[in-house]
Amino acid sequence: MPGTATIRPAIHHQLERNHVKLVSATEPISDSPAGIMVKSMLTGMAEYDPAELSAKLRAA
Template identity: 50%
Template sequence: MKGVIYARYSSDNQREKSIEGQIRECKAFAEKNDIQIVETYIFARNRYDSAHYKSILKRNGVKVISATEIISQGAEGILLESLLEGYVEYYSAKLSEKVIRGMKENALKCKYNGGTLPIGYVIDENKSFQIDTLVAPLLLLTLLSVMMKATR
Protein backbone atom coordinates (compact mmCIF):
# COMPACT_ATOMS: atom_id res chain seq x y z
CA MET A 1 0.00 0.00 0.00
CA LYS A 2 1.18 3.53 -0.77
CA GLY A 3 0.74 6.44 1.60
CA VAL A 4 1.63 10.03 2.36
CA ILE A 5 2.51 11.72 5.63
CA TYR A 6 0.53 14.72 6.79
CA ALA A 7 2.38 16.48 9.63
CA ARG A 8 0.75 19.51 11.21
CA TYR A 9 2.05 22.67 12.82
CA SER A 10 0.05 23.65 15.91
CA SER A 11 1.11 27.27 15.76
CA ASP A 12 3.22 29.75 13.82
CA ASN A 13 5.91 29.46 16.48
CA GLN A 14 6.16 25.69 16.47
CA ARG A 15 9.67 24.35 16.10
CA GLU A 16 10.87 22.13 13.26
CA LYS A 17 11.73 19.47 15.87
CA SER A 18 8.02 18.84 16.48
CA ILE A 19 7.39 18.25 12.78
CA GLU A 20 10.45 15.98 12.62
CA GLY A 21 9.04 13.96 15.53
CA GLN A 22 5.67 13.59 13.82
CA ILE A 23 7.33 12.46 10.60
CA ARG A 24 9.51 9.96 12.50
CA GLU A 25 6.39 8.47 14.19
CA CYS A 26 4.56 8.27 10.86
CA LYS A 27 7.50 6.57 9.15
CA ALA A 28 7.72 4.00 11.95
CA PHE A 29 3.97 3.36 11.64
CA ALA A 30 4.27 3.02 7.86
CA GLU A 31 7.16 0.59 8.13
CA LYS A 32 5.32 -1.51 10.73
CA ASN A 33 2.21 -1.62 8.51
CA ASP A 34 4.01 -2.16 5.18
CA ILE A 35 3.04 1.26 3.79
CA GLN A 36 5.34 2.87 1.22
CA ILE A 37 5.55 6.63 1.85
CA VAL A 38 5.51 8.53 -1.45
CA GLU A 39 5.19 12.14 -0.21
CA THR A 40 5.18 14.29 2.94
CA TYR A 41 2.90 17.29 3.41
CA ILE A 42 3.03 19.91 6.17
CA PHE A 43 -0.05 22.10 6.88
CA ALA A 44 -1.33 24.31 9.65
CA ARG A 45 -3.40 22.70 12.39
CA ASN A 46 -6.96 23.84 12.29
CA ARG A 47 -10.07 21.70 12.15
CA TYR A 48 -11.57 23.56 9.17
CA ASP A 49 -8.52 22.96 6.96
CA SER A 50 -8.34 19.39 8.20
CA ALA A 51 -11.99 18.71 7.31
CA HIS A 52 -11.51 20.35 3.89
CA TYR A 53 -8.42 18.31 2.99
CA LYS A 54 -9.84 15.06 4.35
CA SER A 55 -13.01 15.61 2.33
CA ILE A 56 -10.97 16.03 -0.85
CA LEU A 57 -8.90 12.95 -0.06
CA LYS A 58 -11.96 10.79 0.67
CA ARG A 59 -13.69 11.99 -2.54
CA ASN A 60 -10.63 10.74 -4.41
CA GLY A 61 -10.69 7.33 -2.76
CA VAL A 62 -7.89 7.99 -0.28
CA LYS A 63 -8.18 6.35 3.13
CA VAL A 64 -7.06 8.63 5.99
CA ILE A 65 -5.54 6.85 8.99
CA SER A 66 -3.79 8.12 12.11
CA ALA A 67 -0.35 6.86 13.12
CA THR A 68 -0.99 7.72 16.78
CA GLU A 69 -4.72 7.20 17.47
CA ILE A 70 -6.88 4.20 16.71
CA ILE A 71 -9.93 5.64 14.96
CA SER A 72 -12.52 3.22 13.60
CA GLN A 73 -13.90 3.64 10.10
CA GLY A 74 -17.51 3.48 11.36
CA ALA A 75 -19.87 6.20 12.57
CA GLU A 76 -18.22 6.39 16.01
CA GLY A 77 -14.91 7.13 14.25
CA ILE A 78 -16.41 10.32 12.81
CA LEU A 79 -17.32 11.49 16.31
CA LEU A 80 -13.96 10.51 17.84
CA GLU A 81 -11.99 12.20 15.06
CA SER A 82 -14.04 15.40 15.46
CA LEU A 83 -13.51 15.38 19.23
CA LEU A 84 -9.76 14.83 18.85
CA GLU A 85 -9.37 17.62 16.30
CA GLY A 86 -11.48 19.98 18.41
CA TYR A 87 -9.43 19.17 21.51
CA VAL A 88 -6.14 19.72 19.68
CA GLU A 89 -7.32 23.11 18.42
CA TYR A 90 -8.58 24.01 21.93
CA TYR A 91 -5.27 22.94 23.49
CA SER A 92 -3.31 25.01 20.99
CA ALA A 93 -5.47 28.11 21.62
CA LYS A 94 -5.20 27.72 25.43
CA LEU A 95 -1.43 27.22 25.21
CA SER A 96 -1.14 30.37 23.10
CA GLU A 97 -3.12 32.34 25.69
CA LYS A 98 -0.86 31.08 28.49
CA VAL A 99 2.33 31.87 26.56
CA ILE A 100 1.14 35.39 25.76
CA ARG A 101 0.14 35.94 29.39
CA GLY A 102 3.56 34.72 30.56
CA MET A 103 5.39 36.94 28.10
CA LYS A 104 3.32 39.94 29.19
CA GLU A 105 4.15 39.25 32.85
CA ASN A 106 7.84 38.95 31.96
CA ALA A 107 7.70 42.27 30.11
CA LEU A 108 5.99 43.99 33.05
CA LYS A 109 8.80 42.73 35.30
CA CYS A 110 11.48 43.82 32.77
CA LYS A 111 12.36 40.18 32.14
CA TYR A 112 13.84 39.03 28.85
CA ASN A 113 11.39 37.19 26.56
CA GLY A 114 13.89 36.35 23.85
CA GLY A 115 14.75 37.98 20.55
CA THR A 116 17.25 40.70 19.75
CA LEU A 117 18.48 42.70 22.71
CA PRO A 118 18.12 46.47 22.61
CA ILE A 119 21.50 48.21 22.23
CA GLY A 120 22.85 49.26 25.61
CA TYR A 121 21.36 46.39 27.62
CA VAL A 122 22.55 42.98 28.79
CA ILE A 123 20.63 40.15 30.43
CA ASP A 124 21.70 39.03 33.91
CA GLU A 125 21.53 35.56 35.47
CA ASN A 126 17.90 36.21 36.50
CA LYS A 127 16.96 37.00 32.88
CA SER A 128 16.42 40.66 33.77
CA PHE A 129 17.49 43.64 31.67
CA GLN A 130 20.51 45.51 32.98
CA ILE A 131 22.25 48.54 31.51
CA ASP A 132 25.42 47.60 29.67
CA THR A 133 27.95 49.81 31.47
CA LEU A 134 30.36 49.64 28.51
CA VAL A 135 27.94 50.54 25.73
CA ALA A 136 25.35 52.76 27.46
CA PRO A 137 27.68 55.78 27.97
CA LEU A 138 28.52 55.73 24.25
CA LEU A 139 24.83 55.70 23.39
CA LEU A 140 24.20 58.62 25.71
CA LEU A 141 26.99 60.61 24.08
CA THR A 142 25.61 59.80 20.63
CA LEU A 143 22.10 60.83 21.68
CA LEU A 144 23.35 64.11 23.17
CA SER A 145 25.32 64.84 20.00
CA VAL A 146 22.25 64.24 17.82
CA MET A 147 20.10 66.42 20.05
CA MET A 148 22.62 69.25 19.96
CA LYS A 149 22.81 69.14 16.16
CA ALA A 150 19.00 69.16 15.95
CA THR A 151 18.73 72.36 18.09
CA ARG A 152 21.23 74.37 16.02
Protein backbone atom coordinates in the same frame (compact mmCIF):
# COMPACT_ATOMS: atom_id res chain seq x y z
CA MET B 1 -1.05 14.51 19.97
CA PRO B 2 0.10 12.37 17.05
CA GLY B 3 -2.05 10.62 14.52
CA THR B 4 -4.79 11.36 12.03
CA ALA B 5 -6.82 13.39 14.47
CA THR B 6 -4.32 16.21 14.37
CA ILE B 7 -5.00 16.84 10.68
CA ARG B 8 -6.92 20.10 10.33
CA PRO B 9 -10.56 19.55 9.31
CA ALA B 10 -10.16 21.40 5.99
CA ILE B 11 -7.20 19.24 4.99
CA HIS B 12 -8.97 16.09 6.15
CA HIS B 13 -12.02 17.03 4.06
CA GLN B 14 -9.84 17.65 1.00
CA LEU B 15 -8.17 14.27 1.41
CA GLU B 16 -11.54 12.52 1.72
CA ARG B 17 -12.83 14.36 -1.35
CA ASN B 18 -9.86 12.93 -3.28
CA HIS B 19 -10.56 9.42 -1.92
CA VAL B 20 -7.47 9.39 0.30
CA LYS B 21 -7.92 7.47 3.55
CA LEU B 22 -5.62 8.14 6.48
CA VAL B 23 -4.79 5.17 8.66
CA SER B 24 -3.05 5.42 12.02
CA ALA B 25 -1.34 2.54 13.78
CA THR B 26 -1.51 4.37 17.11
CA GLU B 27 -5.15 5.48 16.87
CA PRO B 28 -7.16 2.73 15.19
CA ILE B 29 -10.51 4.46 14.59
CA SER B 30 -13.28 2.83 12.60
CA ASP B 31 -15.36 4.43 9.86
CA SER B 32 -18.53 3.79 11.88
CA PRO B 33 -20.70 6.63 13.21
CA ALA B 34 -18.94 6.24 16.57
CA GLY B 35 -15.54 6.44 14.84
CA ILE B 36 -16.59 9.64 13.08
CA MET B 37 -17.52 11.12 16.46
CA VAL B 38 -14.19 10.06 17.98
CA LYS B 39 -12.28 11.64 15.05
CA SER B 40 -14.22 14.87 15.56
CA MET B 41 -13.48 14.92 19.29
CA LEU B 42 -9.76 14.23 18.76
CA THR B 43 -9.58 16.92 16.09
CA GLY B 44 -11.28 19.38 18.43
CA MET B 45 -8.83 18.61 21.22
CA ALA B 46 -5.89 18.97 18.81
CA GLU B 47 -7.22 22.38 17.73
CA TYR B 48 -7.78 23.41 21.35
CA ASP B 49 -4.22 22.78 22.58
CA PRO B 50 -2.39 25.34 20.40
CA ALA B 51 -5.20 27.87 20.81
CA GLU B 52 -5.02 27.55 24.59
CA LEU B 53 -1.23 27.85 24.58
CA SER B 54 -1.43 30.92 22.35
CA ALA B 55 -3.95 32.57 24.68
CA LYS B 56 -1.73 31.86 27.70
CA LEU B 57 1.33 33.29 25.97
CA ARG B 58 -0.54 36.47 24.96
CA ALA B 59 -1.77 36.90 28.53
CA ALA B 60 1.72 36.55 30.01
